[in-house]
Amino acid sequence: MERNESGAPPFLFGRRIVLGVTGGVAAYKAAELVRRLVKAGAQVDVVLTPGGAHFVTPTTFQALSGRPVWCDPWDERRANAMAHIDLTRGADLLLVAPCTADAMARFAQGQADDLLATLALARACPMAVAPAMNRQMWLHPATQRNRERLVADGVLVWGPAEGEQACGETGPGRMIEPEEIVARLEAFFAPKWFSGHAVLVTAGPTYEPLDPVRVLTNLSSGKMGYALAQAFAQAGAAVTLVSGPVSLPTPLGVTRVDVTTAEQMRAAVLERVPGHRIFASVAAVADYRPARVSPQKIKKGAERLTLELVRNPDILAEVAALPEPPWCIGFAAESENLDEYAERKRREKGLQLVVGNLVQEAMGRDENTVVLYDENGRIPLPTADKVQVAWGIVRHVAQRLGLIDTAVERGDL
Numbered sequence: 001m002e003r004n005e006s007g008a009p010p011f012l013f014g015r016r017i018v019l020g021v022t023g024g025v026a027a028y029k030a031a032e033l034v035r036r037l038v039k040a041g042a043q044v045d046v047v048l049t050p051g052g053a054h055f056v057t058p059t060t061f062q063a064l065s066g067r068p069v070w071c072d073p074w075d076e077r078r079a080n081a082m083a084h085i086d087l088t089r090g091a092d093l094l095l096v097a098p099c100t101a102d103a104m105a106r107f108a109q110g111q112a113d114d115l116l117a118t119l120a121l122a123r124a125c126p127m128a129v130a131p132a133m134n135r136q137m138w139l140h141p142a143t144q145r146n147r148e149r150l151v152a153d154g155v156l157v158w159g160p161a162e163g164e165q166a167c168g169e170t171g172p173g174r175m176i177e178p179e180e181i182v183a184r185l186e187a188f189f190a191p192k193w194f195s196g197h198a199v200l201v202t203a204g205p206t207y208e209p210l211d212p213v214r215v216l217t218n219l220s221s222g223k224m225g226y227a228l229a230q231a232f233a234q235a236g237a238a239v240t241l242v243s244g245p246v247s248l249p250t251p252l253g254v255t256r257v258d259v260t261t262a263e264q265m266r267a268a269v270l271e272r273v274p275g276h277r278i279f280a281s282v283a284a285v286a287d288y289r290p291a292r293v294s295p296q297k298i299k300k301g302a303e304r305l306t307l308e309l310v311r312n313p314d315i316l317a318e319v320a321a322l323p324e325p326p327w328c329i330g331f332a333a334e335s336e337n338l339d340e341y342a343e344r345k346r347r348e349k350g351l352q353l354v355v356g357n358l359v360q361e362a363m364g365r366d367e368n369t370v371v372l373y374d375e376n377g378r379i380p381l382p383t384a385d386k387v388q389v390a391w392g393i394v395r396h397v398a399q400r401l402g403l404i405d406t407a408v409e410r411g412d413l
Contacts, residue, residue, distance in 0.1 A: 013041030023051015026098035026132035026175040033178040098132030108146035128156035135171030192236030202283035204244030211294040222246035225282030227390035262312035
């Protein structure tokens, strides 16, 4: 998989997106959205309504997109004076963000009274909207009828989110953040190799308590596991993520289960693993835990403190040994002898795939260098952002399971 400047999978690279910006205060977020899309390699043509121009000027969007901004249905820059027809020809998506209540109403009714509304009616590509309005406007029966009409017409409605609004009220109606819109776009364009399949992923560290305030843990950030869960979800899988304590947002479309200790993680995994085609054990589970947990804080006193540790359950080995196990992916984070230890782990636990890396090159970092080990041997992946690495792993699994042939023939990736 080729890498682009943003480090993200290339599903937006080379895509042409027509972005409609309507007259809501969330128009300022559209500027950040354009910046992110351009960085990911997309070509963005901005269509600005008169209301949108009250909040952000065409000059801003032209500077961010590097493209002319369109406002007037009578714009003569097109030789045929038909920008209202031509702009969506060859486009991959018409996205309206923010989309006001008024814009939703006009789209639902098929009006064509300005350039953006005409584009929506004459488009030759899919369409998505990211609503943004006051909570009462969003909850009004008329807006909900318009939303239902748009969905029935095949328009994707992304959001809105809940939270504080510019009017000072709190509730549903906020436009989802640019980062989430980009994630939804990546998911929209990603090949759906795993549609109809369920994937269970573990991520992050575990905390093994010594007393009420101290724990045994490790330096895992959870980034690799979260990136893998996100990639599987974008590839169409129904993903459940069992996560140790991390400070990462839940990936879009992923069901998250929070746990703290290794025993809690084991219970959560064994409860959910039936029905899952794939199990990816990415979590850095503590190998040992204290034999006894002090009910009170251990006071500093003696020069030495001896702790008795007992082994934690091996979750991956237990899942792989089930009578009807899922397709199992293990991770081997080693400080030396990577090839030897990773291959030994794969054979001893009966795993279909082991992803190996050196901890000094990955722990806590955004980039990773991994080697895949399966029955066919050793397959190194290029050093890349963990999101990129995750897609390399997902692609390899899809190939191994015979899910990728049709996608390759179509040139999806």
